[in-house]
Amino acid sequence: MNTQTDAFLKDQPATPVDVAQWAEVGQSHPHESAALHVLGEATYTDDIPEAQGTLHAALGLSQKAHARVRAINLDAVRAATGVVAVYVASDIPGTNDCGPIIHDDPILADGLVQYVGQPIFVVVADSHDNARRAVRKVVVDYEELPAILTPQAAHAARSYVLPPMHLARGDVESAFAIAAHKLSGELLVGGQEQFYLEGQISYAIPKEGNGMLVQCSTQHPSEMQHVVAHALGLHAHNVVVECRRMGGGFGGKESQSALWAAVAAISAQKLKRPVKLRADRDDDMMVTGKRHCFHYEYEVGYDNDGRIVGARVQMVSRAGYSADLSAPVATRAVCHFDNAYYLSDVDIRAMCGKTNTQSNTAFRGFGGPQGAIAIEYILDEIARNLGRDGLDIRRINFYGRNESEGRNVTQYGQIVVDNIIHELVDELEVSSAYRQRRAEINAYNASSLVLKKGLALTPVKFGIAFNVTHLNQAGALVHVYTDGSVLVNHGGTEMGQGVNTKVAQVVAHELGIPLALVRVTATDTSKIANTSATAASTGADLNGKAAQNAANKIRQRLAEFFVTLFGGDNSADITAVTFAAGMIQMGEYSISFPDLVQKAYMARVQLWSDGFYATPGLYWDSKTMTGHPFSYFAYGASVSEVVIDTLTGEWKLLRADALYDAGASLNPALDIGQVEGAFIQGMGWLTTEELWWNKDGKLMTHAPSTYKIPAISDCPQDFRVSLFKNRNVEDSIHRSKAVGEPPLLLPFSVFFAIRDAIASVADHRYNPPLNAPATSEAILQAITAVEAMAAG
Structure with a gap:
C-alpha cells in the first residue's frame, strides 16, 4: 500500500x-428551470438575442379549402413597406416537402391548395409586423374544387390518406349469436387544439461553408434537421438544430414544427442573413393540425352480467389533407380500444379520412384516448341498460388479475403481465368514498328539479413505447x-x-x-x-x-x-x-x-x-396488427362528481379524485403536477374545447376569443391526486413509469359523470346521446333527447 x-x-x-x-x-x-420561469429569465426561442441583420418572415395563406391557383399577383406584396424578398414553391432549392412519414405535405403549396390556411408563399421583411402586413396584399385567382370537411363525408366518399386498418380476433358473428343482449350506436368525439403557450417559431442563422443553425421550438430536432437539409439540398451534417426549451408542445411540435423550420432556413440561405419566423396565434391555429376527431359506429354483444362477449367498432378519423402522423395515431387507437378490459372476440377497423382541413397530428395520448373512450362509452351504456352501477360493469370486464384466469391477452396479442387495475380501483373506491357519494347523489337528485349531480369512476390502462419499434x-x-x-x-x-x-x-x-x-x-x-x-x-x-x-x-x-x-x-x-x-x-x-x-x-x-x-423486447407486425408494441402498461383511475343546470346546460366539476400508477416515481412532485395538468387538459378536450369549421372550410375557432380552454375557475375546488404505490415489473429507469400521456385519459370520468347527471333526469332509464365535447349546448340537446324518450 x-x-x-x-x-x-x-x-x-x-x-x-x-x-x-x-x-x-x-x-x-x-423543476430545474422553475426559478427561471418565475423570474422571467428562462430563454425561449423568441428570447434569443437577434443577430445583426435579422429579418422576419410571414406566411401567405390560402383562403380556400380546395382549389387550383390559376394566378397569383405578388406585386403589391413586394412593394410593401420593409419587404426584402418574397418566395414561392419554385424558389425552394431542395425538396418541397415536410411530411414526416409519407411525402405528401408540401412546405409551400404549388398550384393546388387543400385547406383554408395552407401556406402558399413567404414574405421576408425588416420586421415581424411589416411581414404580416405585406402578406395581406396578395391577389389570388382560385378555381374552387369540391371540399370534404368531416370524417363521415370522407368515409362516404372513400377518401383516405392511408389504406384502412383492420384488427380481428376470435369470431365476432358467433359471439353476437350467443349474446344475451346486443347494442349498437354511434359516437362523435371532437379534436383539440394543442394551445401551447409558446407558438410555433424558428430562427435560422446561416453559418460558414453552407452551414445552417436552426433554433427551433420543436419536440423532434433530428426530424427538423432532416427536413431542413432536404429543403436546402444539403447533407444533414450541414444543419444543426437546437432547442433549449419549449413553452409547451403536447405533440403539436413533433412533426409540425417542420414547416416553420424549413421556411426560416430556406429564407436565411437565400438571403445569407438570419431569418426568424414566429407564428401569430391566429395563423398558428389556422395552419397547424390538432388532435384527430373520431367518428365511431359500434355493435356489442354482452351477457346478463354485463360482460362483453363480442365487439365490433369502426373508427374514422379526420386526418386532414395529408397523412402526417395519422397512421401511428390510428394504430394506437386500435391498440387502446380495450383500455382496461379483456375483449375475447373483436373486429376493429380504423380509417384515416382525407379532408380539406388542417393536417391533424400528434397530441398527448396519440390516439390512445380516442380508442379508449369508445369502449368506456359502450360500457356506460351496458350499465344503464342493465340498471347497474357503471363501476360494477367495468370491474366485470377488467383484464384478469393473473395468467391463470385466462383473461390477460390483448386483442393485438401482448400478454398483460403487470395488471394492477383491480387493486388500484379498489383503493380509489375506498379513498373517494364512491359508494357513499353515489347514495348521497341519488338522494340529492330525487329532491332537486333543476340541478342534477352525476358521478363516475373510470380506469386507465395505457401502453408505453413508440409503436414504431426503431424509434425506441x-x-x-x-x-x-x-x-x-x-x-x-x-x-x-x-x-x-x-x-x-x-x-x-x-x-x-x-x-x-x-x-x-x-x-x-x-x-x-x-x-x-x-x-x-x-x-x-x-x-x-x-x-x-x-x-x-x-x-x-x-x-x-x-x-x-x-x-x-x-x-x-x-x-x-x-x-x-x-x-x-x-x-x-x-x-x-x-x-x-x-x-x-x-x-x-x-x-x-x-x-x-x-x-x-x-428498449428491449418490442416488435410489431403492421400487416396483421399483432405483436408486443409496448414495454409496459401504466394504470390509473379517477372519480369525478359534477353538477349540471338542466335549464341552461351549464355544469361544474365539484370534486375529482385521481390515483395514478407512476411506478417508483423518479420525482413525485413533477409526476403529480403532470397528472393534474393532464386531467384538466383532457377535461377541456371532452367538455369545452370545440373546433368548428364553417361551410367554406374555414376554422372559426382560431383564437383564444373563440376557442375555450379550461381556466383556473374550471378546476375543482376539491382536487385530490395521489400516486399509487408500485414498482414497474419491467426494467424501466429505476422501475418508474411514464406520466406524460396516460393521465389525459383520467378525465373520462368527468364526461361520464356529466352523462350520469343527464340520465338522472329520467331516473337513469335511458342512455343520453351525448357527443364530445360536452358543451353546454350538447348537454341541453342530450337532456331534451332524454326527456323526449321518457315522454314517449
Whole structure:
C-alpha cells in the first residue's frame, strides 16, 4: 500500500454515509428551470438575442379549402413597406416537402391548395409586423374544387390518406349469436387544439461553408434537421438544430414544427442573413393540425352480467389533407380500444379520412384516448341498460388479475403481465368514498328539479413505447469536469414536463453526487445524433436510461481508479466501492467526489462518456396488427362528481379524485403536477374545447376569443391526486413509469359523470346521446333527447 495515499484517504471526512438511504431519484426536487420561469429569465426561442441583420418572415395563406391557383399577383406584396424578398414553391432549392412519414405535405403549396390556411408563399421583411402586413396584399385567382370537411363525408366518399386498418380476433358473428343482449350506436368525439403557450417559431442563422443553425421550438430536432437539409439540398451534417426549451408542445411540435423550420432556413440561405419566423396565434391555429376527431359506429354483444362477449367498432378519423402522423395515431387507437378490459372476440377497423382541413397530428395520448373512450362509452351504456352501477360493469370486464384466469391477452396479442387495475380501483373506491357519494347523489337528485349531480369512476390502462419499434432508442453524453461538476446532454426535449430534471436526477444518483452539481444543456443535433421525438411518454424512460448508461461508465472508471489508490486490484474490491452524498468510500477509506475526479484527471482517466439505450423486447407486425408494441402498461383511475343546470346546460366539476400508477416515481412532485395538468387538459378536450369549421372550410375557432380552454375557475375546488404505490415489473429507469400521456385519459370520468347527471333526469332509464365535447349546448340537446324518450 502507498502510505502517502493511505494517509491522504484516512484524512478525508469520515462521516459514514447511509448508502441504502441516500438517493437523488424518487425525491420531489423542483423543476430545474422553475426559478427561471418565475423570474422571467428562462430563454425561449423568441428570447434569443437577434443577430445583426435579422429579418422576419410571414406566411401567405390560402383562403380556400380546395382549389387550383390559376394566378397569383405578388406585386403589391413586394412593394410593401420593409419587404426584402418574397418566395414561392419554385424558389425552394431542395425538396418541397415536410411530411414526416409519407411525402405528401408540401412546405409551400404549388398550384393546388387543400385547406383554408395552407401556406402558399413567404414574405421576408425588416420586421415581424411589416411581414404580416405585406402578406395581406396578395391577389389570388382560385378555381374552387369540391371540399370534404368531416370524417363521415370522407368515409362516404372513400377518401383516405392511408389504406384502412383492420384488427380481428376470435369470431365476432358467433359471439353476437350467443349474446344475451346486443347494442349498437354511434359516437362523435371532437379534436383539440394543442394551445401551447409558446407558438410555433424558428430562427435560422446561416453559418460558414453552407452551414445552417436552426433554433427551433420543436419536440423532434433530428426530424427538423432532416427536413431542413432536404429543403436546402444539403447533407444533414450541414444543419444543426437546437432547442433549449419549449413553452409547451403536447405533440403539436413533433412533426409540425417542420414547416416553420424549413421556411426560416430556406429564407436565411437565400438571403445569407438570419431569418426568424414566429407564428401569430391566429395563423398558428389556422395552419397547424390538432388532435384527430373520431367518428365511431359500434355493435356489442354482452351477457346478463354485463360482460362483453363480442365487439365490433369502426373508427374514422379526420386526418386532414395529408397523412402526417395519422397512421401511428390510428394504430394506437386500435391498440387502446380495450383500455382496461379483456375483449375475447373483436373486429376493429380504423380509417384515416382525407379532408380539406388542417393536417391533424400528434397530441398527448396519440390516439390512445380516442380508442379508449369508445369502449368506456359502450360500457356506460351496458350499465344503464342493465340498471347497474357503471363501476360494477367495468370491474366485470377488467383484464384478469393473473395468467391463470385466462383473461390477460390483448386483442393485438401482448400478454398483460403487470395488471394492477383491480387493486388500484379498489383503493380509489375506498379513498373517494364512491359508494357513499353515489347514495348521497341519488338522494340529492330525487329532491332537486333543476340541478342534477352525476358521478363516475373510470380506469386507465395505457401502453408505453413508440409503436414504431426503431424509434425506441436514445443517446446521451455525460461530462465530468475537474471541479466535480457534471454536464449532461441527451436527445430529449424539455417542454415543461421536467425531463431534464429527471435525467439530471438519474445522473446525480448514479454518480452519488448532489443534484446541484448536475446541469443539463440544450438539445442539440450536433451532440446527440439521430434522436427520436420526445413523445409517446418515452422522454424520461429512454433518455434517462441512456444518461444512466453514460454515467455508469464514468462511475466504473472512477471506482477502478479509487481501488488503485489504496492498492486493491480485483473486481471484488471495485464492486464494494459506493458513491453517495458526494463521497466515494469503501470500508475505512473515503474521498469526496471532486477530489477523486481531480486525481483521476491527473492520472489521465477519461471523465466523459456517451451512453445509449434501446428498449428491449418490442416488435410489431403492421400487416396483421399483432405483436408486443409496448414495454409496459401504466394504470390509473379517477372519480369525478359534477353538477349540471338542466335549464341552461351549464355544469361544474365539484370534486375529482385521481390515483395514478407512476411506478417508483423518479420525482413525485413533477409526476403529480403532470397528472393534474393532464386531467384538466383532457377535461377541456371532452367538455369545452370545440373546433368548428364553417361551410367554406374555414376554422372559426382560431383564437383564444373563440376557442375555450379550461381556466383556473374550471378546476375543482376539491382536487385530490395521489400516486399509487408500485414498482414497474419491467426494467424501466429505476422501475418508474411514464406520466406524460396516460393521465389525459383520467378525465373520462368527468364526461361520464356529466352523462350520469343527464340520465338522472329520467331516473337513469335511458342512455343520453351525448357527443364530445360536452358543451353546454350538447348537454341541453342530450337532456331534451332524454326527456323526449321518457315522454314517449
